[in-house]
Amino acid sequence: MTSYKLMVKGVIKKADVLLEVVDARFPDETRNSEVERNMVRAKKPFIIVLNKCDLVSNEKLEKSKARLSKIAPTVFVSSKDKNGTTMLRHKILEVASIKDRDILVGALGYPNTGKSSVINGVTGRNKASTSAISGHTRGVQLVNAGSRIRFIDTPGVIPFDEHDEYVQGLLGVKDTTHLKDPIGVALKIIEKTCTENKKALETFYNVTIEGQDSYDVLEMIGSQCNFLKKKGEVDEMRAAVRVINDWQQGKLVI
Ligand SMILES: Nc1nc2c(ncn2[C@@H]2O[C@H](COP(=O)(O)OP(=O)(O)OP(=O)(O)O)[C@@H](O)[C@H]2O)c(=O)[nH]1
Ligand SMILES: [Mg+2]
Structure with missing residues (x-):
């Protein structure tokens, strides 16, 4: 055991x-x-x-x-x-x-x-x-x-059977520096908040969500935050890190 x-x-x-x-x-x-x-x-x-x-x-x-x-x-x-x-x-x-x-x-x-x-x-x-x-x-x-x-x-009980990185990201068990797939985790957070309280997500990031998938929403957030790469494309990784940090620091209220 x-x-x-x-x-x-x-x-x-x-x-x-x-x-x-x-x-x-x-x-x-x-x-x-x-x-x-x-x-x-x-x-x-x-x-x-x-x-x-x-x-x-x-x-x-x-x-x-x-x-x-x-x-x-x-x-x-x-x-x-x-x-x-x-x-x-x-x-x-x-x-x-x-x-x-x-x-x-x-x-x-x-x-x-x-x-x-x-x-x-x-x-x-x-x-x-x-x-x-x-x-x-x-x-x-x-x-x-x-x-x-x-x-x-007591110390936190690590999930017994799953070592699901998404759950660990949602829980704040792993911060962005320890996550292997920050974009995947950010997409989960976006999905979750969209289902629970889309308005809160829209207001927090100043975006309008009308049926786009979570990846598009991440891009919209990146663009809104002005996280751009050299060629002007959205830097999804920076956007993902931002979303995860906001979530883990309890800034996003749903
Ligand atoms: N917004 C908010 N944050 C909270 C609340 N309770 C705890 N936190 C924050 O959540 C984080 C973890 O709190 P802890 O009390 O250390 O959690 P724990 O379950 O004892 O954590 P481990 O001992 O590491 O397993 C800290 O940053 C707290 O400030 C709450 O009611 N509201
Ligand atoms: Mg504790």
Whole structure:
């Protein structure tokens, strides 16, 4: 068994309640069915935390929440704006139903989804170290949140079976300097945002999209940003790097 699987199993065993921290921009891609199955098998209550909710519209959030609530209690949070963190604290106390001792809460999720930031949001202090570079939290760490809650912060769970570069790009697991195919990743981001909220993409890059494919949109963005090669053609690579950086830095709100 890989060290990730062992780590996850160990945390599930120890914790009274688990948080599955997902990125609200793409909850389905950042849920991990294997981790969920393990939690159910261990009969441990878990809460799905839709983090980074400042980066999505309320409409999309409500839809995701309604859908995911059928699987487990779902709370949306912006650790950045400290929104939803009090609600999360209440939810933890509610699902744990432990009255006579501290509650141990394990935070699990893919790299960079904001596990450490969520913990800081609930504790109200920056006790767990965070970073824009994924793979920041190394090893399992205990964080005391006061008022009967202690957290176990964990390193990101790398997708178990897939090493899909597109997912890693979307998640910010790999930045542009580490991606083999930045153009492919940028096209995925464009596809994704076009489906979720075309208007947001149009406004952000000042382009009008009327049925063009994602490659054409990338070219339009490059041209709008004035990213041109010597002969006046659009420099798609520069445009791709720009799109990925904007996405990974949370500038593009969908
Ligand atoms: N916009 C926005 N950014 C957030 C939010 N929460 C976390 N981030 C950013 O996401 C990045 C990753 O946050 P971390 O808390 O370090 O994520 P993590 O899941 O602990 O990451 P690893 O430990 O590397 O697996 C940082 O740049 C945070 O500032 C949020 O609610 N909104
Ligand atoms: Mg972390």
